[in-house]
Amino acid sequence: DADVTQTPRNRITKTGKRIMLECSQTKGHDRMYWYRQDPGLGLRLIYYSFDVKDINKGEISDGYSVSRQAQAKFSLSLESAIPNQTALYFCATSDSSWGLHTGELFFGEGSRLTVL
Amino acid sequence: GIQVEQSPPDLILQEGANSTLRCNFSDSVNNLQWFHQNPWGQLINLFYIPSGTKQNGRLSATTVATERYSLLYISSSQTTDSGVYFCAVSQAGTALIFGKGTTLSVSS
Numbered sequence: 114d115a116d117v118t119q120t121p122r123n124r125i126t127k128t129g130k131r132i133m134l135e136c137s138q139t140k141g142h143d144r145m146y147w148y149r150q151d152p153g154l155g156l157r158l159i160y161y162s163f164d165v166k167d168i169n170k171g172e173i174s175d176g177y178s179v180s181r182q183a184q185a186k187f188s189l190s191l192e193s194a195i196p197n198q199t200a201l202y203f204c205a206t207s208d209s210s211w212g213l214h215t216g217e218l219f220f221g222e223g224s225r226l227t228v229l
Numbered sequence: 230g231i232q233v234e235q236s237p238p239d240l241i242l243q244e245g246a247n248s249t250l251r252c253n254f255s256d257s258v259n260n261l262q263w264f265h266q267n268p269w270g271q272l273i274n275l276f277y278i279p280s281g282t283k284q285n286g287r288l289s290a291t292t293v294a295t296e297r298y299s300l301l302y303i304s305s306s307q308t309t310d311s312g313v314y315f316c317a318v319s320q321a322g323t324a325l326i327f328g329k330g331t332t333l334s335v336s337s
Contacts, residue, residue, distance in 0.1 A: 146324055146325075148327070153329065154329060155327045155329040155330050156315065156317075156327040157327070158324050158325075158327075161324040169324075171324060172230070201270065203272065216260070217262065217274055217277045218262060218264075218274060218317070218325055219274065220264075220271075222270070222271060223271075223272075
């Protein structure tokens with residue numbers, strides 16, 4: 114089984130619908146991240162969490178919200194999906210033993226979201 | 230915020246050729262990583278290299294932190310090296326910021 118698991122792997126939804134992407138990890142890492150990938154734009158940071166009580170906005174947080182339900186779980190929500198949120202979404206984790214360093218990042222397999 | 234630029238954006242090679250990918254960043258960093266995204270979308274961590282030089286098989290990386298750049302070398306390229314290579318950096322207490330990547334195509 115993968116250390117960082119994302120569900121669903123693929124989702125097609127309609128404009129205006131609420132959608133949640135879930136991420137769970139068995140690596141025991143404190144830090145978790147959500148990125149989105151668009152062709153030619155690389156990966157852009159949406160939100161990140163350095164521990165259960167810590168949530169931080171990234172480069173492109175508008176239109177998204179997150180919930181850190183436990184150390185191992187970090188979910189991303191689109192309250193009212195729009196077509197330009199069509200993208201490949203990645204969850205990632207890293208270890209807090211690096212201190213202020215982010216540490217090595219480990220990615221899930223991605224969730225492909227299509228908003229019609 | 231910090232800017233990350235990768236070059237070239239695209240690279241086409243014949244199998245067996247060598248290549249150098251470059252990553253420039255706009256401010257001092259304490260974390261720099263190189264990733265490979267294979268054609269199936271999977272992201273793999275290649276190197277954690279905020280400074281110095283590391284080697285792993287046919288791949289090696291060098292970061293010159295004082296001059297704000299890093300290089301990824303691929304020697305004797307193989308078709309399985311195809312994909313997108315990303316450089317990502319961060320400063321203390323922040324998350325990794327990614328460049329736009331270099332797309333490598335290796336043909337046999």
